[in-house]
């Protein structure tokens with residue numbers, strides 16, 4: 001049945017500038033796919049800000065509806081794996097990049113992108129985590145899988161007030177780690193301590209990449225910044241330290257001497273939440289619903305409506321994000 005709905009639509013003008021409007025679309029406008037989902041909540045991630053401003057590395061075809069995250073209820077399914085009424089989560093793959101995303105009230109996607117929402121998470125909690133939480137869970141999981149335990153010493157989280165960073169701080173604190181949160185926001189110390197950071201440092205102190213090695217300090221690192229910050233973190237790891245890298249808010253590259261790797265056995269692990277297998281993401285979501293579940297994930301959340309998305313995305317591009325932004329997709 002053809003259904004009208006509201007969506008954020010990014011349009012490209014002839015002079016190659018991009019504009020954002022809320023428009024009425026219909027389910028006939030959506031791409032082919034096995035599962036039609038009525039979206040209850042979406043959430044904002046850095047990649048949505050890039051898509052909404054026409055970054056060609058994220059979205060190339062316009063008009064386009066961004067939103068790499070969605071939780072909602074199956075309205076129609078051609079897949080035996082999903083039935084009408086199932087509560088499901090869809091994140092990443094091509095959602096919100098080339099495929100109309102969760103900032104529309106309906107999405108239609110391949111069944112291979114869909115997972116059933118763990119019962120232990122409410123719909124809004126699922127989006128409080130979203131791709132940021134999934135990524136944080138993959139990063140913390142990689143630290144644990146590689147032998148970083150709470151007794152080994154401090155773990156550094158960069159971009160700590162952002163989506164990935166704030167969820168990572170919360171999960172690590174819940175698991176008993178001594179978390180050092182690096183931030184550019186001097187006013188966020190109380191917030192970061194309230195979510196479990198033992199120490200809050202100015203991110204500018206991590207920009208020194210001048211030496212081949214620094215004093216051993218971090219047992220593990222969760223980095224979303226790259227550039228000199230990542231270089232400094234790698235060179236400041238303890239023997240057998242583990243650095244997980246998922247982001248590029250500071251730079252798209254970094255340099256390092258070889259010494260952290262060959263003298264200290266430091267391991268650098270790249271994290272991808274977009275194309276990782278369904279088995280990997282199921283494990284991460286089950287962790288988010290179980291062992292990693294933060295007592296009050298909602299304290300990270302600002303809930304907004306579709307009409308407020310543009311302002312939040314622009315703040316995100318300016319590095320002003322604070323915690324997680326969940327978009328309530330119900331009619332206002």
Ligand SMILES: NC(=O)c1ccc[n+]([C@@H]2O[C@H](COP(=O)([O-])OP(=O)(O)OC[C@H]3O[C@@H](n4cnc5c(N)ncnc54)[C@H](OP(=O)(O)O)[C@@H]3O)[C@@H](O)[C@H]2O)c1
Nearest residue numbers: 046159160161162163164183184247248249250273319321
């Ligand atoms: N690999 C993956 O699968 C994956 C998945 C999700 C996200 N990501 C990437 O991870 C990064 C973070 O995503 P997010 O959704 O958490 O973004 P976000 O909510 O916008 O948070 C990014 C945080 O980084 C810090 N920051 C911003 N600009 C910076 C700069 N120039 N230098 C140093 N720090 C800066 C800020 O925190 P402070 O003010 O506290 O420093 C900001 O709040 C992005 O690059 C995103 O593309 C990758």
